[in-house]
Amino acid sequence: MKHDRATEDIRELAALYALGSLTQHEARSFEIHIQEGCAVCEAEIRRFARTLAEMGFAAEEVTPPEYLRDLLLARIEREGRPAAPPPAPAKADKVETPREKTAPSRTAPLFAAPPKRESPRIFPWILAVALIVLAAATFFLWKTSRDTIDQLQATLSASHSDLAELQKQIDTGKVRTADLEQIWVIMNRPGTRIARLIGQAAGPSNVGAILWDTGNTECLALGTFQPVPQGKVYQLWFFSATKKVSIGLIRADSAGRFFIKFPVPKEAEGATAVVVTAEPDNGSKIPTVPYCAAGRID
Amino acid sequence: MFQSGFQPAPGNGLVLPKHGNIDNSVTIVDQTAQTDHEVPLSNEALVALFKRIEDGDQSALTTLYDKTNRLLYGLVLRILGDRTSAEEALLDVYTCIWKEPASRDPVLSPMEWLTTIARARALARLHWNKQLKRKSAFQARNLDPAMTVAPKMQDLARQSLGSLVPAQQEILGWAYYSGLSCSEIAAQIGKPVGAVKTHARLGLNKLSDLFRQFLARQNQSGDETGGNQ
Numbered sequence: 001m002k003h004d005r006a007t008e009d010i011r012e013l014a015a016l017y018a019l020g021s022l023t024q025h026e027a028r029s030f031e032i033h034i035q036e037g038c039a040v041c042e043a044e045i046r047r048f049a050r051t052l053a054e055m056g057f058a059a060e061e062v063t064p065p066e067y068l069r070d071l072l073l074a075r076i077e078r079e080g081r082p083a084a085p086p087p088a089p090a091k092a093d094k095v096e097t098p099r100e101k102t103a104p105s106r107t108a109p110l111f112a113a114p115p116k117r118e119s120p121r122i123f124p125w126i127l128a129v130a131l132i133v134l135a136a137a138t139f140f141l142w143k144t145s146r147d148t149i150d151q152l153q154a155t156l157s158a159s160h161s162d163l164a165e166l167q168k169q170i171d172t173g174k175v176r177t178a179d180l181e182q183i184w185v186i187m188n189r190p191g192t193r194i195a196r197l198i199g200q201a202a203g204p205s206n207v208g209a210i211l212w213d214t215g216n217t218e219c220l221a222l223g224t225f226q227p228v229p230q231g232k233v234y235q236l237w238f239f240s241a242t243k244k245v246s247i248g249l250i251r252a253d254s255a256g257r258f259f260i261k262f263p264v265p266k267e268a269e270g271a272t273a274v275v276v277t278a279e280p281d282n283g284s285k286i287p288t289v290p291y292c293a294a295g296r297i298d
Numbered sequence: 299m300f301q302s303g304f305q306p307a308p309g310n311g312l313v314l315p316k317h318g319n320i321d322n323s324v325t326i327v328d329q330t331a332q333t334d335h336e337v338p339l340s341n342e343a344l345v346a347l348f349k350r351i352e353d354g355d356q357s358a359l360t361t362l363y364d365k366t367n368r369l370l371y372g373l374v375l376r377i378l379g380d381r382t383s384a385e386e387a388l389l390d391v392y393t394c395i396w397k398e399p400a401s402r403d404p405v406l407s408p409m410e411w412l413t414t415i416a417r418a419r420a421l422a423r424l425h426w427n428k429q430l431k432r433k434s435a436f437q438a439r440n441l442d443p444a445m446t447v448a449p450k451m452q453d454l455a456r457q458s459l460g461s462l463v464p465a466q467q468e469i470l471g472w473a474y475y476s477g478l479s480c481s482e483i484a485a486q487i488g489k490p491v492g493a494v495k496t497h498a499r500l501g502l503n504k505l506s507d508l509f510r511q512f513l514a515r516q517n518q519s520g521d522e523t524g525g526n527q
Contacts, residue, residue, distance in 0.1 A: 056413025
């Protein structure tokens, strides 16, 4: 809406526009109003813009450093000659109409007045900020990926460990299954005799059993014994009324468990008891006392 | 509190109205008799310089620089408050003139256009550098005996500003030398935004009337030493 006279509101708006004290939104709205052809508002802006220019005359004069003149000369040498001038204005002191303002060279002073909208060399800063944001985003993605990879690696490592443990349990289970199968097979044979090993004075917590397959002249020794003294080894004997026959050496694992199959010599026929003694490392021809375990053969 | 720069230089013979006196009368003391002042260029001479600059004459630019740099440097120094930034702003002003001499607004006199460009460049640099606090602490005291504009114009500007009521001086000072928005000024001085707007309008309106009255009297008297108008 064009105005037909200058009101106080218009003067205030024009004064604040010329001072550059309007907000960006207010200034833009006012510029649009001027460009729509309100000569009243335009005249007010020009009046105040000129007044502000004259305010500059009140500044105290200060002599700049001498070298500034040389810097200016160096700069304009570097910048080169100015661009070709646009066509000369028809009348020097004519106030432009809004339509004439389309020539940028003649409207620049009026609309350059609000200094807040001037942003010198802003593009390099925008570029710098964009690069910083990009670098931050890249670092964030890299860090996130790295964390994810670390987590996956940890999970994979744990899985490997679980798998190894599981495999170990499977292997142990397989061994026990095989042991049980052997026990089952031997116990189902008709000539199998069983002796239950009971701990004696030299090994009161020892427990075990002997499955003697008399048909195949072999026996299976199984049980859990307490650790044997340093430099000693357990030795299994079959006792009869007249003989004490060595069957073999029992070497338990770290937990004291053993599951060993021994051949049974012919001279052991008629044995009625089994005895386990602690003997020197290579075994002994005669069992020593006290016994570590003993049992009657049923 | 904003350090007002509107006080006249000591010993220049100005008669200022007291604060609060809104009488428009301003007494101008003619200083053209002072022979130690360098004679400022007339409007016609400045326009001729701009024409030569448009044609790519570097010597015209250096002449313009030699004749006008003190006022513009004082102005940008007053706005920016530190010499390094002021020197860069001053170089910006003359580089702009060299690159776009035809952009001059013919409605403004050459010196008015130069002060307009200088203020815009300095405020742009001020906002960019965020040097408001440093600026407030600065007070130029390096007075130069040479004159860039006619003494009458300089005196008129200083006296007119001095004739404003203190609130108008303060608010126009903030707006002119800092380029702050009304709400920012209101926050700085602790007054309502509406009061800031009113004082800015009344102050600027009064200055405009004073300048126009002076020019009208000058035209009537046909005073040849009237300066750059």
